[in-house]
Amino acid sequence: MAVAVVLLSGAPFHGGCCRHKVFLSLLGPLLSNSKLYSSYRRPGAEPKKKLSWQNADFSFKKSIDHLKTQLSLLTKETQDYLQGPGGHPLSQHVLEQTRVLWQFRSQEDLNKWVISSDVEIGGKSKVYIKLGRNNQAALLYGTLNTEVPRDGETKYSGYCSMRSRPAVGSFNRKKYYDWSNFNSLYLRVRGDGRPWMVNIYTDPYFSHQKDDLYSYFMFTRGGPYWEEIKIPFSKFFFSSRGRVQDNQHPVWLDKASFLTLGLTIGDKVDGPFQLEIDFIGLLNDRAHREEFAYETYDKN
């Protein structure tokens, strides 16, 4: 409050030309895209992106084309809605036991995923993704480097990850799927023996839950044979901001937008890695009766 008074009283002294600078300095944190508590850019991190309002394209023709695309998406969504839940008949929804979510057969399938590494925080790991031989799988490969960036803040480094893009419907609305009929995640992969972590982000409504994540491990075998890995959803443990929480609960799948299904490698071992992924899907394993793997009893 006192600072604001000093700043505003200083404005007429410096002349009218500086008044807008004072105004902008007060509103700076609100106008900028960075978090309020830190504007420091780590070495190696990408420069600040343009603000969303600076990216606006005022071309009339493009806006008409965009509107047409969105309206066609909305028409398709309405037709799907008339057909049944998720665009399929109710009988299919009730009886299905498997579903393929992502498969990698073309560049378009690869574009549904985003790769990232510790370069964001100034690290030196490298990660790439491309289509495998005969366009039958995705190949995620790179080099893990655990060298800590010298910025005085970071203690650990060395991770690479691949995350799915959120599913959006018409007019960029979030799409929600009901995956409660399934109880396992099914992946057909061929790894190099390194352990991976599978993360599920359920896109909560309120911002104080935005750091919540459900994770489990995926151990790959090196070798020429493909593996079919089933990870039950009951095994996923709950963590927030990277810390495993005391109060554990199972992941709810009824409103599964699954903004992120991520595969992360961070096993603290320097060197190359590669993972081939054929497809990722869901499975209703009738033999798996466990509801939740961790501490289901009442705690004090």
Place this chain on the structure above:
Amino acid sequence: FTASLLLGTTLTISSNHWIMAWAGLEINTLAILPMISKSHHPRAIEAATKYFLTQATASALLLFSSMINAWQTGQWDITQLTNPTSCLILTSAIAMKLGLGPFHFWFPEVLQGTPLTTGLLLSTLMKFPPITLLYMTSPSLNPTVLTSMAILSTALGGWMGLNQTQIRKILAFSSISHLGWMTIIISYNPKLTLLNFYLYALMTTATFLTLHSTKASKLSTLMTTWTKAPTLNAALLLTLLSLAGLPPLTGFLPKWLIIQELTKQDMA
């Protein structure tokens, strides 16, 4: 918490003064919040937060409406709500409390995040005080606004419940639809609203308790309950048909009487 719920409900339905009615509604809101968030699951916390925000806003609007009326007319009596602005604000407040369209968006999400027994309380007991207030102020309220809200609720409750696969959301939309039926007749024959509410509460209680005993929360689970409890499944079938309003089951009675009354009022 159950005792607090009963206290709040009794306080509201037996009060003559707006402040007592408001206090009863607040006690109800605060008492049900720990019951919604009992499991500490993030979705339950989300449901509790959404419930609190909407109910607090509605309570504030209700208090605001009563204060405007007290300022204009000097009356704090519930049945003496005569100021038109107060009536409009009260209508929107009660609509928000009940989950009437277009203030219904919170209800399916909140019901989905709660256990079945708490969902039962949300659908029945928590609706009773606002309906009582609507009953007591019905002569002063704008019939056009109520009718529009009622038609919107009935339509939205029916259409949006079509593609749902989670049973609690289906029951939420059923509740919204039934509230539409209750609201449309309140200006003409308030007793039919109460009859509709009592029968709806009875049928919903039966449905919720059956689903609770079979632990069915989604349609695919419901498909296999006939092997575990065939008699209960058959009873659930009849209860759901009654909820839908199929003659000759009980649920048809309030719909028939409402349509008959609306026909007399040249509305059907």
